Amino acid sequence: MEIGLTHFLVISVVLFTFGTAMIVTRRNAVMVLMGLELLLNAAGINFVAFSRFTPAVSGHTNPLNHLSGDITALFVIVLAAAEAAVALAIVLNIYNTFNTIDVDEVDALRE
Amino acid sequence: MFESAISLGSGGLGLLASAESGGGSWNSGGLYVLAFYLFAALAVVPGIFLLMVRDVVRAAFLLLGSLSGVAGLYALLGAEFIAFAQVLVYIGGILILLLFGVMLTNREPILLHGAPTHQLVLPGVIVGAVSLVGLLYVATSYSWQAAPIDSARIGYSAKNLGFLLMTDYVLPFEIASVLLLVALIGAAMIARRKGLTQEPE
Numbered sequence: 001m002e003i004g005l006t007h008f009l010v011i012s013v014v015l016f017t018f019g020t021a022m023i024v025t026r027r028n029a030v031m032v033l034m035g036l037e038l039l040l041n042a043a044g045i046n047f048v049a050f051s052r053f054t055p056a057v058s059g060h061t062n063p064l065n066h067l068s069g070d071i072t073a074l075f076v077i078v079l080a081a082a083e084a085a086v087a088l089a090i091v092l093n094i095y096n097t098f099n100t101i102d103v104d105e106v107d108a109l110r111e
Numbered sequence: 112m113f114e115s116a117i118s119l120g121s122g123g124l125g126l127l128a129s130a131e132s133g134g135g136s137w138n139s140g141g142l143y144v145l146a147f148y149l150f151a152a153l154a155v156v157p158g159i160f161l162l163m164v165r166d167v168v169r170a171a172f173l174l175l176g177s178l179s180g181v182a183g184l185y186a187l188l189g190a191e192f193i194a195f196a197q198v199l200v201y202i203g204g205i206l207i208l209l210l211f212g213v214m215l216t217n218r219e220p221i222l223l224h225g226a227p228t229h230q231l232v233l234p235g236v237i238v239g240a241v242s243l244v245g246l247l248y249v250a251t252s253y254s255w256q257a258a259p260i261d262s263a264r265i266g267y268s269a270k271n272l273g274f275l276l277m278t279d280y281v282l283p284f285e286i287a288s289v290l291l292l293v294a295l296i297g298a299a300m301i302a303r304r305k306g307l308t309q310e311p312e
């Protein structure tokens with residue numbers, strides 16, 4: 001049995017829906033961030049799977065351009081690190097201000 | 112040095128795979144299929160439990176399992192550099208950061224913080240199920256123009272990724288480095304303790 005593109009796409013879709021469900025149903029802000037990380041991982045798997053299963057298109061100026069999905073997945077990892085740092089800084093600030101990180105209770109725009 | 116080790120490792124795996132299947136393509140060997148299902152289970156099964164746990168620390172370790180499974184899937188797709196980057200950055204950086212966030216933000220008992228909202232569990236499940244069915248239908252029924260690049264594996268190495276980053280993708284590379292700098296400075300500024308810095312009168 002051959003593992004094709006569809007197998008990796010199914011994994012990506014399943015991880016995507018788990019991440020979305022975590023973001024929607026969780027009250028703890030850190031849990032929401034974990035769902036976000038699952039979401040970004042699903043996107044990365046999608047990128048690399050398409051990059052692997054797409055034939056190299058002739059006529060490109062750079063013959064290595066079929067690796068563009070890999071490059072995008074790399075940048076997704078970098079951006080996920082940056083936004084995790086900023087998001088956790090915001091969560092810490094919220095905790096210092098409101099004394100809770102329940103996303104349902106943090107509903108005031110002023111201190 | 113690392114490149115030879117990586118090529119030895121993947122060459123060994125390829126030899127094992129082709130030995131099982133009798134010279135088929137790279138993705139039909141028995142060992143490859145077994146490894147795929149193992150890493151797929153490692154990626155997906157903690158995701159199922161993540162929706163059900165109440166404890167934040169347990170959720171963090173389930174996320175660790177899921178990220179390791181995704182790293183294994185990257186390696187099975189041939190992108191070894193991205194698999195290593197995933198382990199280093201996601202597991203070694205972001206997950207540790209999340210654990211620090213968990214550690215610094217619980218003064219009350221941990222169990223209270225993880226419970227999902229009762230009003231939102233049913234809509235969340237419905238949204239998840241509908242989107243899962245829809246996306247699975249699209250992913251499996253559409254005939255992708257999928258042609259796996261042959262065993263020559265043109266260009267799948269860290270050297271070629273680095274070459275692309277320096278020639279075609281140098282602008283996103285520079286922007287990403289500036290963004291990382293700005294994000295880290297901003298995060299340090301947002302999370303600083305109030306009251307330690309006095310504004311000048």
